[in-house]
Amino acid sequence: MRQGHSLPPLTGRRIAVRALIGLHEALLGRRTLSLARQLEQTQWLPERALRAMQLEKLRALISHASTHCPYYRALSLPMVDCFRTVNDLLHVPLLTRAELRRNAAEMRWARMPGRFLTDHTHGTSDESFAFYCDRSRQAWDKALRLRGHRWHGFEPGDRELHLWPIDPPRNRSARLRQWLRHRRDALVAEMQIDSLQVTKEDVREFWRRWAEFAPTRVTAYPSALAEMILEGHRLGCQMASTSVRRIFLTGEVTFDWQRRLIEDLLQAEVTESYGLQEAGAIAFCCEAGSWHTSDEAFVVEILRDGHPAASGEWGELVVTCLESRAMPLVRYCTGDIVRAQHLGGCDCGRGLARIPPIVGRSSDFLESADGRWIPPAEVVATLGAVLDDGAWQLRQTDEGDVTLDVIADGRHHRVAREQARLLLQRLLGRGMACTVRPVSALRRTSFGKRRYIESLRTRRGLALPREIDDGSERCPTARNPT
Ligand SMILES: [Zn+2]
Numbered sequence: 001m002r003q004g005h006s007l008p009p010l011t012g013r014r015i016a017v018r019a020l021i022g023l024h025e026a027l028l029g030r031r032t033l034s035l036a037r038q039l040e041q042t043q044w045l046p047e048r049a050l051r052a053m054q055l056e057k058l059r060a061l062i063s064h065a066s067t068h069c070p071y072y073r074a075l076s077l078p079m080v081d082c083f084r085t086v087n088d089l090l091h092v093p094l095l096t097r098a099e100l101r102r103n104a105a106e107m108r109w110a111r112m113p114g115r116f117l118t119d120h121t122h123g124t125s126d127e128s129f130a131f132y133c134d135r136s137r138q139a140w141d142k143a144l145r146l147r148g149h150r151w152h153g154f155e156p157g158d159r160e161l162h163l164w165p166i167d168p169p170r171n172r173s174a175r176l177r178q179w180l181r182h183r184r185d186a187l188v189a190e191m192q193i194d195s196l197q198v199t200k201e202d203v204r205e206f207w208r209r210w211a212e213f214a215p216t217r218v219t220a221y222p223s224a225l226a227e228m229i230l231e232g233h234r235l236g237c238q239m240a241s242t243s244v245r246r247i248f249l250t251g252e253v254t255f256d257w258q259r260r261l262i263e264d265l266l267q268a269e270v271t272e273s274y275g276l277q278e279a280g281a282i283a284f285c286c287e288a289g290s291w292h293t294s295d296e297a298f299v300v301e302i303l304r305d306g307h308p309a310a311s312g313e314w315g316e317l318v319v320t321c322l323e324s325r326a327m328p329l330v331r332y333c334t335g336d337i338v339r340a341q342h343l344g345g346c347d348c349g350r351g352l353a354r355i356p357p358i359v360g361r362s363s364d365f366l367e368s369a370d371g372r373w374i375p376p377a378e379v380v381a382t383l384g385a386v387l388d389d390g391a392w393q394l395r396q397t398d399e400g401d402v403t404l405d406v407i408a409d410g411r412h413h414r415v416a417r418e419q420a421r422l423l424l425q426r427l428l429g430r431g432m433a434c435t436v437r438p439v440s441a442l443r444r445t446s447f448g449k450r451r452y453i454e455s456l457r458t459r460r461g462l463a464l465p466r467e468i469d470d471g472s473e474r475c476p477t478a479r480n481p482t
Contacts, residue, residue: 006083017157018190023359024184025142029114029135035143042296043147043350050295050351055088057322062092064109065328071106072328086299089320094463095332100278101129107327108132116326120167121277131278134326141281144294146285148273151348152246154217159189159243161213163220163228164251166194189478191215197223200231207237214243222254222262223450226390229265240267248273254359255380255452257389274336274358279321279329283355290343292352297323300355301331302340306465309340314373316362316463317355333463335362337373363459364451366396376453381426386419387412393442394424396455401433408438 018033025032042050059080065072066080100107108116116132146156154160169175185191191213198206206228218225225247232239247262250273260271274283274291276281282300283293293300299322301313302308309315317336321329336358343354359365364376383392383404391407404424406412412420421436428434444450 014155014157018155018396020187021156024188026447028138029140030142032139032142032146035139036146039143039147039296040150043237043292043352045351047351047353050353051086054295054299055083056321058086058089059083059331061320061322061324061328064325065330068109068111069107070105070110071330072330077330088272089299089301089331090308092331094303094318095330096461096464097129097333097335098328100131100332101127104130104132104327107329109326109328112326119277125163129278132327133324137280137321137324137326140297140323141275144281144284144297145273148281149217149248149288151284152271154246158217159213159215160191161210161215161218162190162192163195163198163218163224164192166192195221198224198228202325203231203235204237207232207239211238213243214241216243217246217248218244218268219248219250220268221251222249222258222293223252225249226241227450228259229261230390233265239265240430244268245324246271250275253358253364253376255389256377257380257384261389276334279332280319280324281336282319286346286348288347290346290348290354291357292346292350293354293355297321300353302338302355303333303463304340305462309462311341313340314338314359314365314462316461317358318463333461335459335461336360336464337362337365337375339408359477360453362461363455364453366394366402366428366453366455367400367430367457368427369400373458374427379427379453382423383420385423386416390450390452392420393450393452394454396453396457398456400428400431400457402428402435404434404436405439405442406436407440407442409440412438 022033042053045053062077062083063080066077069072075093079087082088082091112134114134117134117138118130118132120128120130169178180190181448184318191209193206193209199294229239244266245268247266247268247270249262249270254270254272262268262270271285273281275281280297281294282298283291286292299320301318303318304313304315314337317334317338319329319332319334321332337360338356338358341356343356346354360376366379368374368375379387379394387406388411391411392404394402394404402424404420406417406420408417417436419440421434425432425434442450
């Protein structure tokens with residue numbers, strides 16, 4: 001059964017905007033719109049056909065990486081013929097974030113025609129690192145995003161506001177590119193607001209610009225948008241508008257309180273998507289509420305201790321980017337955690353695989369004294385009994401001890417802080433020290449995200465086999481499956 005929102009009619013303005021976007025993409029050497037048309041067809045393919053497509057692309061990727069990229073050549077990947085199904089990826093070593101950070105230059109296509117595009121991650125942690133891509137990868141990301149938005153009735157040209165961090169231009173040519181991007185955004189009805197530049201003092205101006213632009217959709221980091229709403233609400237800003245139909249949240253896991261806040265005060269529906277800058281647009285939520293992976297461009301595994309996680313277990317998402325040639329990523333450990341479960345077909349009727357909702361990054365989990373991983377939502381619900389949402393931050397050391405910082409601006413007096421400490425201690429169990437500190441402000445990462453929970457004890461993730469010491473080391477080369 002094919003569901004879906006009815007798309008808005010093609011008015012003259014829409015046709016003009018689409019032509020402009022097509023021209024812009026062609027000038028940059030990106031075949032975004034033709035890919036988007038292909039993706040409209042392939043999403044309905046049966047699962048078997050999609051797996052066959054993935055296998056063919058996987059073989060091409062392995063052949064490319066083994067031939068052209070020094071890092072993968074040295075790794076002695078299995079021969080292409082050894083891949084009889086995508087599950088044969090299990091014989092390829094895992095790639096950790098630390099390994100990628102150390103070897104990014106060696107992972108590149110050594111003699112790539114054209115030029116590399118260098119970018120830096122805006123991860124949830126402060127550890128930014130460089131990665132490389134090309135126009136083709138950019139086109140895939142854009143086309144996948146167009147499809148994900150189309151599932152909710154949006155077309156190119158529907159007014160879109162972005163609230164996320166923007167790298168400050170470092171030289172004259174970067175300033176020129178930024179100026180050109182602003183001109184392009186104006187032509188195609190988009191507006192970017194740099195979440196790093198919006199301070200508490202700018203909140204009124206932020207909501208004024210929002211109202212003036214009148215977006216029909218907004219793409220934002222949940223923590224940045226939630227803060228704008230909380231502060232705007234406190235200042236009495238007019239926030240709800242009739243223009244906004246949907247908020248697309250990305251870049252972080254959305255807590256329930258953030259979702260409720262956004263939906264209640266903006267009077268708009270919320271949808272999430274999942275991607276990594278270094279990997280691309282990995283999954284989108286469909287109109288039936290399922291997370292569908294972008295099967296045409298990724299193989300997604302859920303691993304625990306080097307094996308597929310069993311149903312009911314926590315597992316880490318591991319991705320292989322099938323359309324990434326400038327810097328291939330094969331079995332990249334994302335650090336993002338889901339509860340593994342068998343998921344059948346979706347009511348929307350698409351053949352694209354489904355994944356369970358992402359619960360958090362591994363370091364968003366706490367580990368209790370008896371080794372249990374405590375999901376961030378459970379920590380939030382526990383502390384929410386005595387503390388205000390978004391008014392605390394906690395950090396767990398490698399040894400397991402926890403420090404809870406609590407905003408004490410007339411709220412959260414000593415009794416509430418002591419109650420929070422006792423609740424936290426009960427959650428963690430004996431043997432792990434809990435300390436509560438009153439603070440006047442919470443920390444933000446240098447990329448504008450607010451991390452409410454950060455554990456050094458769980459940051460290693462779950463995908464790597466336990467015997468491999470430290471997530472910063474690559475697994476030994478796997479045996480050849482033949
Ligand atoms: Zn669906």
